[in-house]
Amino acid sequence: MTPGADDDYLEQVRQDIRAEAKVLGERPMLARAQTTPGDADGIERARLSYALRELTDPQYLAFVECAFRALLKRRPTADETTGQLRLLGAGTAKTEILGNLRWSGEGRRIGARVRGLPSRYLLAKAARIPLLGHLLRAGMALAGLPFLARQQRALETLAAAGRHEAQESRRALDAGIGELQAHTTSLAAALRQSEADFDTRAQQFQAHGESLDDAVRATELALRRRIEALEATPLGRQEHWISELDYLRQRTYAVGEWFSRLERTLGEIETLTSKRAAADAPRAARAAEAALRRDGARATRNGAWATLFAEQLQPGARVLALASGADWLELLALRGLDAGGADLLPAMDTLRRCNDGSMDGVAVLALPLLARTTPVLELLAQAARVLRPGGALLLADAPEPDQLIEILRGTAGTGIPFDLLECALAASGFEAIARIDSADGRAALLAHRAAA
Amino acid sequence: MPTMHSAVAAVHGSDVRPDGLATIAANLALLARWQARAACWLVAGDLRTGLPHDLLEAFELYLARCEADARLIVLATGAHEPPQALADALQACAASAQIELHAAQPAVLKAALLAADALILSDAASDPAVTLAALELGVPVIGSAAAATAALTGAAALLWPGATPALLAASMERVRQDARLRGILRERGFSDWNLRRTASEPPA
Numbered sequence: 001m002t003p004g005a006d007d008d009y010l011e012q013v014r015q016d017i018r019a020e021a022k023v024l025g026e027r028p029m030l031a032r033a034q035t036t037p038g039d040a041d042g043i044e045r046a047r048l049s050y051a052l053r054e055l056t057d058p059q060y061l062a063f064v065e066c067a068f069r070a071l072l073k074r075r076p077t078a079d080e081t082t083g084q085l086r087l088l089g090a091g092t093a094k095t096e097i098l099g100n101l102r103w104s105g106e107g108r109r110i111g112a113r114v115r116g117l118p119s120r121y122l123l124a125k126a127a128r129i130p131l132l133g134h135l136l137r138a139g140m141a142l143a144g145l146p147f148l149a150r151q152q153r154a155l156e157t158l159a160a161a162g163r164h165e166a167q168e169s170r171r172a173l174d175a176g177i178g179e180l181q182a183h184t185t186s187l188a189a190a191l192r193q194s195e196a197d198f199d200t201r202a203q204q205f206q207a208h209g210e211s212l213d214d215a216v217r218a219t220e221l222a223l224r225r226r227i228e229a230l231e232a233t234p235l236g237r238q239e240h241w242i243s244e245l246d247y248l249r250q251r252t253y254a255v256g257e258w259f260s261r262l263e264r265t266l267g268e269i270e271t272l273t274s275k276r277a278a279a280d281a282p283r284a285a286r287a288a289e290a291a292l293r294r295d296g297a298r299a300t301r302n303g304a305w306a307t308l309f310a311e312q313l314q315p316g317a318r319v320l321a322l323a324s325g326a327d328w329l330e331l332l333a334l335r336g337l338d339a340g341g342a343d344l345l346p347a348m349d350t351l352r353r354c355n356d357g358s359m360d361g362v363a364v365l366a367l368p369l370l371a372r373t374t375p376v377l378e379l380l381a382q383a384a385r386v387l388r389p390g391g392a393l394l395l396a397d398a399p400e401p402d403q404l405i406e407i408l409r410g411t412a413g414t415g416i417p418f419d420l421l422e423c424a425l426a427a428s429g430f431e432a433i434a435r436i437d438s439a440d441g442r443a444a445l446l447a448h449r450a451a452a
Numbered sequence: 453m454p455t456m457h458s459a460v461a462a463v464h465g466s467d468v469r470p471d472g473l474a475t476i477a478a479n480l481a482l483l484a485r486w487q488a489r490a491a492c493w494l495v496a497g498d499l500r501t502g503l504p505h506d507l508l509e510a511f512e513l514y515l516a517r518c519e520a521d522a523r524l525i526v527l528a529t530g531a532h533e534p535p536q537a538l539a540d541a542l543q544a545c546a547a548s549a550q551i552e553l554h555a556a557q558p559a560v561l562k563a564a565l566l567a568a569d570a571l572i573l574s575d576a577a578s579d580p581a582v583t584l585a586a587l588e589l590g591v592p593v594i595g596s597a598a599a600a601t602a603a604l605t606g607a608a609a610l611l612w613p614g615a616t617p618a619l620l621a622a623s624m625e626r627v628r629q630d631a632r633l634r635g636i637l638r639e640r641g642f643s644d645w646n647l648r649r650t651a652s653e654p655p656a
Contacts, residue, residue: 006636013610013626013633021622024513030520045485046523046552049543073481109479111555113539 043069052116056094060085063094071101071112096124280409288404292325295399301438302331302365305396308436308446309363310335312392317360320386322347324365325401337361348374354386362387363394366403371416380428387449393430395421396444418443473585478562482554486567491519491628494568494591496527496556497577502541503551504576506596510620512547518625525564527556529579556582565589570627572620573611580604587641592634594623606647608640 050070058066064084068076076084087097099121101107102114127133127140141148292298306328313319315336321329324341332339347370351362362383364370370379383393397416406412418435422445425433430447437443486492493514495507502508503526511524526542528534534553542551554560561582565571571586573595583604586593593609605611610627612619627634 006640009632010610010636013630017619017622017626020625021616021618024517024618024622027517029516030518032515032520046549048553049539109481109557109559111533113536 043073043075045073048110048112050112050114052095052098052114052120055098055114055117060088063088064097067098067101071098071107071110071114072104073110073112093120093124095120099124277409281405284405284408285401287408288401291399291404292401297438297440298399301398301440301442302328304438305365305394305398305436305444306331306335309361309392309394310337312446312448313337313360318358319361319363320351320354320359322351322362322364323367323369323400323402324363324398328363328365328400332363339363348379348382351379351382351386356385357388357391359386359391360388361392361394363396365394365396365398366400367395367397367416367421368412369400369403369406372406372412376416376421376424377428380424380430384429384449389449389451391449393425393447393449394444395425395447396442398442398444418445421445473558473562473565473588476558476562478566479557479559480563482560483563483567486523486525486563491522491569491624492525492567493522493624494525494527494564494571494586495574495577496529496561496564496571496582497574497579498530499526499528499538499577500535501537503538503545504574506615506617506620507572507574507577508545508547509617510572510624511551512545513617513621514624515547515550518621519628522550524551525568526551526553527561527564527582528553529556529582531555532557561585562589565591570594570624572624573609574615574620583609584645587645590638590641592627592637593641594627595620606640606644608637608644610637 047070055067055070056063061081064076064081067084068074068080084097088094095117098114098117102112102117103121123136123140127137129136309319310332317337319332319337319339321332321339321341326341329339329341364379364383367376387393397418403412422433422435425445425447429450431450433445433447435444436446491514493511495503511522515522524547526534526538528538532555534555539553542548542553545551554564556579565582565586566589568586568591570592571583571594573583573593575596575598578595583593587605587608593605593611595609595611596615597611597613610623610633612623627637
């Protein structure tokens with residue numbers, strides 16, 4: 001890269017940075033970084049400031065661990081732990097141990113600050129000066145007498161609590177040991193029983209194995225004799241094949257008989273199913289009728305849809321109504337439409353038989369009823385074919401009688417997402433697609449066949 | 453023109469050898485910690501009372517809009533221990549968890565320069581010796597033009613007259629993302645430092 005090119009690039013960079021600086025504040029705020037208190041090993045390496053009590057409050061092993069983690073940013077080795085514990089045991093002040101760590105070569109490099117430590121450390125060190133130190137310690141002990149008395153009381157309480165806790169632990173331990181012993185005894189008994197069972201089983205297996213062995217030997221012997229006998233006579237081989245063919249023929253007859261029985265059984269199952277369905281039908285119809293009577297919103301819902309549908313068409317327009325009750329045809333007729341319907345079974349056949357562009361409108365009230373046997377895309381394609389350009393299509397998810405019956409018989413189709421249906425309509429040559437859901441939340445769509 | 457030797461020696465006293473930081477071992481513990489994936493920015497200077505406002509704002513803006521887990525190393529020069537007032541001020545700021553304060557001892561400075569994405573200069577936070585050391589080690593230098601004269605950095609730094617926090621933050625982001633820019637600044641830094649070293653050598 002030449003210096004000239006570099007200069008040009010730097011100038012470009014400067015312009016970019018100026019532009020970026022202007023809009024930097026408009027960028028979305030980033031989530032704050034997780035400021036975990038420490039690294040994976042729990043050591044707060046970025047932290048360099050501590051209060052003295054944070055380091056002096058922990059006791060014994062925890063104190064040593066805490067001091068090393070804070071001041072040297074690492075864990076103590078086993079030797080270091082032992083050494084520091086020995087110092088503590090010898091009555092060395094915690095502040096002195098902390099100071100030794102902080103102002104060691106390693107501690108200086110890290111440079112952690114402990115508020116209040118320098119003065120305490122200085123005092124602790126001064127207390128080690130032969131004569132002056134003795135006086136200093138005596139003075140400090142005198143000054144600290146009230147504090148020491150309070151601490152002693154606290155220690156007595158702590159010791160009592162510790163003793164109590166130890167006794168409780170021992171009791172729990174004794175109970176645990178007793179339970180363990182009981183378990184061990186029962187396990188040993190179970191083991192002895194298992195061993196005995198195992199021996200019995202092993203003997204049985206051995207006996208079975210021996211008898212199986214005998215049987216195999218006998219079969220083998222019989223086969224060998226048969227082969228020898230067959231080979232001994234010249235016609236033996238021919239007779240042997242004849243007998244084998246007989247055997248095969250018998251087997252074939254047996255298989256044929258078995259298939260025949262299977263067919264009969266399947267037929268019986270089918271008959272029974274039909275009978276059961278026939279027995280269910282009146283009950284399902286009664287239940288559907290009762291449900292319709294309870295559906296107080298049905299008249300309003302179907303009436304509103306019929307009005308909307310009729311508004312899309314001229315009076316006397318030819319309309320094919322599918323998957324709906326007989327009353328729906330009446331509602332359409334009342335609104336001046338020439339409505340004809342189809343029974344449930346031939347609904348799709350009726351639609352398929354209609355001529356191209358022969359209908360002004362098609363209305364499917366219980367769409368899932370048709371969708372359980374016919375793919376929705378095929379239904380839409382047939383509707384688009386049958387409708388004249390501009391003709392209206394109404395699709396609804398209404399609980400019409402036949403749909404209710406199918407639900408009760410467990411053969412109802414699955415629900416259709418109407419959002420998806422909108423897209424399917426658009427893809428099938430319909431336009432002006434509008435949701436006309438009823439007031440009680442039943443989904444419905446009105447669409448027009450696109451002009452050719 | 454300040455020479456490399458005089459500038460470095462002025463700050464670090466007799467600890468630093470005349471040939472700069474190149475032969476001094478870095479503090480490896482710190483280097484290992486700072487050489488992470490997140491950006492690491494370096495500020496150094498005789499900071500007695502706190503980090504300059506513009507620099508702190510720039511870093512906070514960078515954290516908020518560019519890279520949330522970036523870190524800032526602050527090296528206090530001129531003393532063996534960082535000033536207490538500076539430590540307290542940094543502790544009190546919103547981004548304190550991502551700011552690390554140290555005295556600019558040679559091994560620490562070397563580790564910081566090796567780990568930093570760039571040295572950031574501000575009017576109130578700059579140190580000629582550290583700037584030269586950054587050039588010596590190929591660390592990009594960005595910041596306020598008033599903090600480093602052209603005589604000190606030549607064309608080896610990305611400096612802004614009247615640098616605002618937004619300009620500084622945008623510069624930091626660009627340096628972090630633009631390898632070519634880093635390469636140009638590094639090359640210019642090396643050649644500038646070599647020129648300076650030649651000039652500072654006593655005549656034969």
